[in-house]
Every structure is written in structure tokens, then in C-alpha cells.
Amino acid sequence: MQANPMRASDLRVHNQKMVLSIIHASQRIGTSQSEIVQSTGLKAPTIFRIFTALEEEGLIEALSSELEEGAAAKKGRRPVNYIVSKDAYxxxxxxxxxxxxxxxxxxxxxxxxxxxxxxxxxxxxxxxxxxxxxxxxxxxxxxxxxxxxxxxxxxxxxxxxxxxxxxxxxxxxxxxxxxxxxxxxxxxxxxxxxxxxxxxxxxLAFSEYRYGGYSHHNSMFTFLLRTGVNGAFVHDDVIYTNSKEMTIETGHIPINFDGPRCSCGTRGCLQAFLQDLDPNSVDLRLALFEGLDAKLKEKDPFALRTIERAAGYLVIAMRIIKRLLAPQSFLFVCCSSVVADALATEVKRLIVEPDAFENNPPLIFATAYDPLLxxxxxxxxxxxxxxx
CATH class of the missing domain: 3.30.420.40 (ATPase, nucleotide binding domain)
Structure with missing residues (x-):
């Protein structure tokens, strides 16, 4: 059965929203009507009407309308770039x-x-x-x-x-x-x-993917370590969810069925192993390994061993994730940059072990948790x- 065609009113709304999204994506540089004609394939009169409507509604504004200099000025005004009005929404x-x-x-x-x-x-x-x-x-x-x-x-x-x-x-x-x-x-x-x-x-992973400045090749899996641990996969600007449209629970990946009891009721989850390394964090509502900064800087053997074991557990989970999702990069977000960097350094050392399914190890990044992101x-x- 042939699907019902889009009504003219729906098509107008669709086209207007599409054009507005392109202007929004251009940020402070802006974009012109001619550029949107080229990128969308819509006719120039249609784009003109959409721009007029958006401007009348106060959603966009002209960025510049100066005359071009020199010989180019003889050809008339250069295309006016538009940006979204920052106070519109x-x-x-x-x-x-x-x-x-x-x-x-x-x-x-x-x-x-x-x-x-x-x-x-x-x-x-x-x-x-x-x-x-x-x-x-x-x-x-x-x-x-x-x-x-x-x-x-x-x-x-x-x-x-x-x-x-x-x-x-x-x-x-x-x-x-x-x-x-x-x-x-x-x-x-x-x-x-x-x-x-x-x-x-x-x-947080979505924001780090967009604004963190990482060379993640449009594919990054983020681990967030706080009182527990969770993960999120962003690929091509889309956050992965499972078939039931539920967020993934990386902290409850079982890495050893003989492991410690987890808050979810089972044994051997990644989170349970990490919390077992820092048992006071849950009771005190602290992030995992919070307070290790000074000891790590001093090369304290206990602190280094704690991070080494944490990295080992995380690498097991990473190998599972690599088989299922094949992210190009991993980001570790921890309580501090000192802990994050120490963990990433140890993960890099362990992840380079021979792997028959992947020739190149993934990129590894690390940062401190930022509530603003x-x-x-x-x-x-x-x-x-x-x-x-």
C-alpha cells in the first residue's frame, strides 16, 4: 500500500524546521540563502519565503550585509549570512x-x-x-x-x-x-x-563527544566513574540504546561470576569489582578513587595498585564492548584529571595485548567530570x- 503523501502544510513546517536547523548548526558563522538552496535542493523562491517567515517570527537575524570590496563589489552585494536569534528560545x-x-x-x-x-x-x-x-x-x-x-x-x-x-x-x-x-x-x-x-x-558522553575536542573519529564510548560506573556509546552524533529503547547499563556487565555481590542482585558485575577496590566511596557518597590524587602523584604503591586493578577490570569490559559495538575510542571520566590520567595510562598499557579481531587498539582519552558539560x-x- 502506498503511504499517504505529506500534506502541503506539513511539508511547509518540515522545510522550515529543516532550514532553521541548518542555520542553527552554522553557529556564529551563519549561512546564506544561496548556501541552503545548494545544500537542500529546494528552489530559491521557497528558501526566500522560509527565510522571510523565520525572520518575521524573530527566529533568525542577518549577520552582515556589507558590500564586497574591490572588483567583487561591482557584482552587487555579497550574500547575507543569517544566524539564529540567541534570545528566540x-x-x-x-x-x-x-x-x-x-x-x-x-x-x-x-x-x-x-x-x-x-x-x-x-x-x-x-x-x-x-x-x-x-x-x-x-x-x-x-x-x-x-x-x-x-x-x-x-x-x-x-x-x-x-x-x-x-x-x-x-x-x-x-x-x-x-x-x-x-x-x-x-x-x-x-x-x-x-x-x-x-x-x-x-x-555527559554526548557533550564530551561534541565539545571535548577529542579525535574520536565520530565513535566514542564513555565510562563515567562516580559512586558506581556506567557507560554510553555515541556514534555519528547518536546515543546508542538497546532494542527496548533503554539506556545501556555498562556497570552491570558481568566480568566474573565468582565476583563480589552487586547492588543489582547478581555477582561479578564490573561495578561491584570497582566498588570493592574503594568500599568507602558508596557509604560516603564519594566518587570512586576520590582522594587518591596526592598518593598517585607520590607514586604510592597502594594507590598505583588500586588503579592497576581497576584498569584490568575495565579492560575486560572494554573487550566485550569492542566485540559488540566496535567504538573507535574510549573516554574515561573520573573524579579528577589525576585519577583519570592514571587510569587511562594503565588501560593503554593493557589494551595493546594481541587481539585476533582488531589490528589497531582504540584511542584512549581521559578527563575529570564536569557538571557544566x-x-x-x-x-x-x-x-x-x-x-x-
Whole structure:
């Protein structure tokens, strides 16, 4: 059966959104009508009408209209480049885990106009976290005098496994009651704005992929080590999810069935092995290996041995991930650059062992966790959905 053709009104909306996304992607350089004619194949009169409509709506603005110099000036005005109007829309990016809630507000061109960090008390309940999210968003809207109509949405980077299809947090054991929580539905009802949910490791990985400056060849798997460990795979600007549209749980890859008991109920998970190396981190709500910086700088044998063992466990998981997803690079995000660099150095030493399935070892990168990048990643996911 032949699919119904797109209605003229739908086609106009589609084309306008497509053109706006191209202008947005051009950032501060901008792009001209003629360039978009060439890149989209749409006719010049159509592009002219779209530009006129976008400008009248206050979504784009001309960057320059100066005459070209010299002989080129005889040919008339050079093409005018357009950029998106930075104040046309706003997006909010928020991340939380067992110890902190971090929130940022960004204008349409991606500039951060507000950022805040809020500690979460020990034993905090899921309902209390949602109350704090609502309170913070409402206070920020009032403080910055933001019209809700200008807010494209709130991107929430939540801990644990996230069910994207049903827009829920499936399970996060370190916040009481954070199991099968209909986070999107509850926040949209209370805030009256679109809410998009993803895993916090995925949002951070997305941001590191885009802005970290790594030569990752458009394929990077990120490990995030905090009280636990998780991972996210970004390939060609897309975050990988499983067939059920749920975020992947890298920390619960079993690397030895005789290993320590894990919070998920099984034995031998990657996370359980890493937490066993630093048992106080969970109780104190610290990131794994937090506090090892000075000892690593001093070449303390215990600290070096701890990182060596952690790297060994991670390499086992990496070999599994390489077989399944074949990322071109890996990024380790830790509590500090000292810990991250030490871990990456040891991983590089171990990963070069002969491998019959891959001739070249993956690229290895390392960095310290940056809550501002997690905010930005959550905000970018809102924009990605808006332009979809």
C-alpha cells in the first residue's frame, strides 16, 4: 500500500524546521540563502519565503550585509549570512545523582546564561528530588524573568537505567524510591513544559563527544566513574540504546561470576569489582578513587595498585564492548584529571595485548567530570528533539 503523501502544510513546517536547523548548526558563522538552496535542493523562491517567515517570527537575524570590496563589489552585494536569534528560545539542562543536582539554562545559540549546583542530603527520596527539580526550575524562571513560551523544554539527565520509550527512570538504587518513576509525566504536569529524559552518563558522553575536542573519529564510548560506573556509546552524533529503547547499563556487565555481590542482585558485575577496590566511596557518597590524587602523584604503591586493578577490570569490559559495538575510542571520566590520567595510562598499557579481531587498539582519552558539560548535554538533547 502506498503511504499517504505529506500534506502541503506539513511539508511547509518540515522545510522550515529543516532550514532553521541548518542555520542553527552554522553557529556564529551563519549561512546564506544561496548556501541552503545548494545544500537542500529546494528552489530559491521557497528558501526566500522560509527565510522571510523565520525572520518575521524573530527566529533568525542577518549577520552582515556589507558590500564586497574591490572588483567583487561591482557584482552587487555579497550574500547575507543569517544566524539564529540567541534570545528566540531557551532550553534547560539538568543532571542529578545521589549527591548533587546540577542545572543550567542556555539560550538558542547555546550560551549558558545560568548555572547552579545543589547538594542532595543522604537518604533523599525520589519524591524529594522531583520536588527540588520543580522548585529550582520555577525559581530560575522567576529570577531570570523567563516567559515559559520561550522554553523549548527541560532536559533531565537521570541516574541509573532510563526507559526512553516510556519516559521513566527504571531503577537507581542509591536514591530511595527511584524505581519505575514516571519522571517525564510528573514533571510535565507540574511545570507545564516539555520534558525530555535520558541517562546522565549518556548526556555527559554526548557533550564530551561534541565539545571535548577529542579525535574520536565520530565513535566514542564513555565510562563515567562516580559512586558506581556506567557507560554510553555515541556514534555519528547518536546515543546508542538497546532494542527496548533503554539506556545501556555498562556497570552491570558481568566480568566474573565468582565476583563480589552487586547492588543489582547478581555477582561479578564490573561495578561491584570497582566498588570493592574503594568500599568507602558508596557509604560516603564519594566518587570512586576520590582522594587518591596526592598518593598517585607520590607514586604510592597502594594507590598505583588500586588503579592497576581497576584498569584490568575495565579492560575486560572494554573487550566485550569492542566485540559488540566496535567504538573507535574510549573516554574515561573520573573524579579528577589525576585519577583519570592514571587510569587511562594503565588501560593503554593493557589494551595493546594481541587481539585476533582488531589490528589497531582504540584511542584512549581521559578527563575529570564536569557538571557544566552534563548540563549542556541535557540541553542539547532538547534541541536535538526540537529539530528532529
Amino acid at each position: 531557551l532550553s534547560i539542562g539538568l543532571e542529578f545523582w545521589t549527591a548533587y543536582l546540577s542545572i543550567g539554562v542556555f539560550n538558542f545559540i547555546g550560551d549558558r546564561i545560568y548555572s547552579g549546583m545543589h547538594p542532595l542530603p543522604g537518604g533523599v527520596h525520589a519524591d524529594e528530588v522531583l520536588d527540588l527539580i520543580v522548585l529550582q526550575v520555577q525559581e530560575i524562571l522567576g529570577q531570570l524573568s523567563i516567559d515559559r513560551k520561550r522554553v523549548l523544554g527541560l532536559g533531565v539527565a537521570a541516574p541509573g537505567q532510563v526507559d526512553l520509550r516510556n519516559k521513566r527512570v527504571a531503577y537507581y538504587p542509591r536514591i530511595v524510591g527511584m524505581k519505575d518513576v514516571a519522571l517525564v509525566e510528573r514533571l510535565e504536569e507540574r511545570l507545564g513544559m516539555p520534558v525530555l529524559i535520558h541517562n546522565n552518563c549518556s548526556a 552534563a548540563q549542556k548535554g541535557a540541553s542539547d538533547l532538547v534541541l536535538k528533539e526540537f529539530f528532529a
